[in-house]
Amino acid sequence: MWAAISKNTLALSKLIIRLDRIRIPLWLIGIVFFTIMVPIAFDDMYSSQKERDVMAETMENPAMTAMVGPGNLENYTIGAMTSHQMLLLTAVIVGLMSILLVTRHTRATEEDGRIEMIRSLPVGRLANVNATLLVLVVINILLALISGLGLYALGIESMDLEGSLLYGATLGATGIVFTGITAIFAQLSESSRGATGFSIAILLIAYLVRAIGDVSNETLSWFSPLGWVSQTEAYSTNNWWPVGLMIGVSIILFILANYLNAIRDLGAGFFPSKPGKKHASIFLKSPIGLALRLQRTGMIAWAIGLFILGISYGSVFGDLESFFEGNDVLEQLLAEKEGYSLTEQFIPMLMIVLSLLATVPPLMAMLKLKGEEGKNRLEHLFARAVSRNKMMGSYLIIAIINGFMMLSLTAIGLFAAANAVMDESFNFGMIYGAAMVYYPAMLVMIGLAVFLIGVLPKVTSFIWAYLTYSFLVLYLGGLFDFPEWVGKLSPFGYIPQLPVEEMQWLPLVILTVIAFVLMIVGMVGYNKRDIDG
Amino acid sequence: MSILKTTNLTKRFGKFTALDGVNIEVNEGEVYGFIGPNGAGKSTTIRVLLGILKATEGTAEIFGKDAWSDAVEIHKRLAYVPGDVNLWPNLTGGEVIDLFVKLRGGNNKNRREELIKKFDLDPTKKCRTYSKGNRQKVALVAAFSSDADLYILDEPTSGLDPLMEQVFQECVIEAKQAGKSVLLSSHILSEVERLCDQVGIIRQGKIIETGSLAEMRHLTRTNLLVETKQPIISIHELKGVHDVVQKDKAISFQVDTEELDTVMKHVTQFGVVKLESAPPTLEDLFMRHYEDNDSDVRRGS
Structure with a gap:
């Protein structure tokens, strides 16, 4: 019986590996790289125990505990610091990896009708779900071993073999738990989304x-x-039993997923699918309504994400002064300015990061136009009475408003949290202003995206490279002492660093003009060029 | 010998009855045409036969085995082509064909090459670049290059051009000559007419007509085109005459088979100059069943 319902499981596992022969290594490399880089950086930045104790003190507040969980703050070695600050967040990313990979090979492939063809072959009923589980378990075990041994190989004193292996095993076990959870939801829900x-x-x-x-x-x-x-508590008490607990739970989840898969029809789920709307709302019946609807969920997710990011940055302001005093590297990052507190000097650095991150969603909103073209879905609209200007204009308006909202939300989040943790709170206008001065630079990025879509549609992804460049030179610029012109190659390099610098209107006006020129040229180009589909 | 047989096959999704006592039988070496409008239950029937959906009631047997519990065994000797072929965007057509052939466990390299050539498919392209027709070709090549005894084809030609449609028909005829059985669900009635020995028409989850094409024609009407010296009068009033249309001097109409004799006697009174008679096309049969929703459900015998 089992042989029949699981036939060809191994063959399907190989197929999954073949399909994801790039995706899986990328995930593994990314997570392992991230895991190994952090203790190296910590070892560099907090080389003495005194510095680490200062860090531990900074971490000892409810906001940080809520973010990264409890840690061994009494004996804050590099190992304890890594597992305190990184383990939970990395585990979340590993969970996310498992979720995306499992859905991709279960419900998504079923939804696309590929499982139907597979099942018409002599392949067992449960072969696909178990092939997916098998591949994910192997991926997570590999992840556990590579990151565990990788951490140990760093040769940092406080990072012994057992702690390193436990660190890796915790990541892998979390991945396996979320593999099981997703495998169950892939049975319960009718859609991959x-x-x-x-x-x-x-x-x-x-x-x-x-x-x-x-x-x-x-x-x-x-x-x-x-x-x-x-x-x-890797690198401190080294408890293995939570890993055992996670594996035990995973086994139960796997069995449940198999059971649910066995009793359901192909294509069916257990959650009732609620019927969609019979008619399009008036709102949807325009290119801009459609564009907005297509991106709704993504935008909401980004808005929440950036707001939370603002809050988490804001929450560190409480203990900032004492923290900076003990750290040479950070002091180097923040060039000393007369008349301003270290906290105030920290604001422009945060704002660069936040504004660059807040530029991602408006760019995505703009590039969605190109994405839709690539999927041959624009032709449905252009075949009807929709002009090029109307189409591009719709996406542009969304991008411009989106950027404004995202930047505002990060600033509000930052202010709200800083206000709650600081004795002497900031002025809201100061924080909001320090964020919003970046809006013209963001507009230039949006304008450049419009220009690329309209004039150079083959290289639209250049915008991401440019954004990454801006991030590297402006965020890390102070650390590496780049010459000034390197930063001036990015529109973000012209923004006055409020509140430390004086407000200057001229660069903002010039940037805005450049943004609009780029948008107009892009629009003209879009009207002239061929649409792929 | 019966290769595929469903008995009183019923499938309910919650309260909705998708299949209501479907009986189909496909014998060895036979091509069975399965026709019906969208949503009638064709694909549901096929999915039950593939052991992908579990029947609520009744049985579905292929090669004398249960379609649900012996699915894996059955599928070793079965090939399936869906109407809507979705493939992995980052695999090439050739890779997908090999995968499908390998999963079934059989290997016929020559046949594969021959079919790829015949269907004019470029197997080196990634599936994401294929059009609907080309994705269908991939599934067809994978199906026909395997040495199956039963082919289940669910609207396999909906994206093919007429030339490729021809190639497809050749493949089906070859399979039939080799003694293989085929269940062909299709909207292209001329294709069914040309290829199928037996036809079943499904509507709202029920088989409303089944039998050989000859049998089904016998039950129905003949198309007549008559030109006479004097105009035919009161043809409308005769029993069993339908769809009377005046065409220049001639008149065309349909006659129920059992009334043919009476009608012919009436017509000859007016001096027949020209007489053309044609059996009803499958399309006529099909349309008749779907146009008058209230008409009695006929059963082929």
């Missing part, structure tokens, strides 16, 4: 439950698999 959405919701709820638990009630953290991650 649903399966991904529910699984990510569980991931976020698990994170929030343990955040609340870690701050106020330890028992609550026990209900979250991410709460168990902190309990391993």
Whole structure:
């Protein structure tokens, strides 16, 4: 019986590996690289125990505990610091990897009708789900071993073999738990979006439950698999049992996923699919309405994400002064300015990062136009009475408003959190102004995207390279002492660094003019060029 | 010998009855045409036969085995082509064909090359670049290059051009000559007419007509075109006459087979100059069933 329903599981596993022969290594390399780089950086930045103790003091507040979980602050070695600050967040990323990969090979491929063809071959009913589980377990074990051994290979004193292996194993076990959770939602939900959405919701709820638990009630953290991650205390007490617990739970989840898969029809789910709208709302019946609708969920997610990012940056302001005093590298980053507190000098550096990140969603909103073209979906609209200007204009308006909203939300988030943790709070106008001065630079980026779509559609992704360049030279510029012109190659390099520098209107006006010229040239180009589809 | 047989096959999705007592039988060496409008239950039937959906009631058997519990065994000797072929965008057509052939477990390299040539498919291209027709070709090549005993084809030619449609028909005829059985669901009635020995018409989850094309024609009407010396009068009033249309001097109409004799006697009174008679096309049969929703459900015998 088992032989029949699982036939060809191995062959399908090979297919999954073949399909993702680039995607899987990228995930692994990315996560392992991230895992290994951080302790190297920590070792560099906080080389003495005194510096680390200062860091530990900074970390000792509810906001940080909510973000990264509890840690061994009494004996804050490089190892303890890494597992405190990084393990939970990396585990969340590993969970995300598992969610995306599992959905991709279960519900998504079923939804696209490929499983139907597979199932018409002599392939067992449960072969696909188990092939996916098998591949994911192998990926996570590999991840555990590579990151564990990689950490040990760094040869940092406080990072022994057992702690390193436990660190890796915790990441892998978290990945396996979320593999199981997603495998179940892939059975329950009828769509891949649903399966991904529910699984990510569980991931976020698990994170929030343990955040609340870690701050106020330890028992609550026990209900979250991410709460168990902190309990391993890698490099401190080295508890292995949470890993065992996670594996035990995973086995139950795997069995449940198999059971649900066995009792359902292909294409069916268990959650009732609610019928969609019968008619399009008036709102949807225009290119701009359609464009907005297509990006709605993504925009909301970015808005929430950036707001939370603002809050998390804001929450560190409380202990900032004492923290900076003990750290040479950061002091070097913040060139000393007369008459301003270190905290105030920290603001422009934060604002560059936040404004660059807030530039990502408006650029995505603009490039969506190119994406739709690539998917041959614009032809449906252009075949009707929609002009090029109307089409591009719709996406542009969304991008411009989107950017304004995103930048505002980060600033508001930052202010709200800083206000809550600081004794002497900031003036809201100062924070908001320091963020919004970056808006003209953001407009230039949007304008450049319009220009690329209209005139050089083959190289639109250049905009991401340019944004990354801006990030590298402006964020790390102070550290590496780049010559000034390197920063001036980015529109963000012309922005006055409020509140430390004087406000200058001229560069802002010039940037805005450049942005509009780029937009107009792009529009003209878009009217002249061929549309791919 | 019966290769595929469903008995009182019923499938419910919640309260909705998709299949309501479907009986189909495909014998060895036979091509069975399965026709019906969209949403009638053709694909649902096929998915039950593939063991992808579980029947609520009734049985579905292929090669004398249960379609659900022995799916894997059955599929070793079965090839399927869906109407809507979705493939992995980052694999080439050739890779997909090999994958499908390998999963079934059989290997016929020559046949594969021959079919790729016949269908004029470029197997080195990634699936994301294929048009609907080309994706269908991939599935067809994978299906026909395997040594199956039963082919289940669900609207396999909806994206093919007429030339490729011809190639497809050749493949089906070859399979039939080799003693293989085919279940062909199709909207292209001329294709069904040309290829199929048996036809089943499904509507709202019920088989409303089944039998050989000859049998089904016998039950229905003959198309007549008559030109007479004097104009034919009161043809409308005769029993069993339908769709009377005046065409210049001639008149065309349909006659129920059982009334043919009476009608012919009436017509000859007016001095027949020209007489053309044609059996009803499948399209006529099909349209008749779907146009008058209230008409009695006929059963082929």
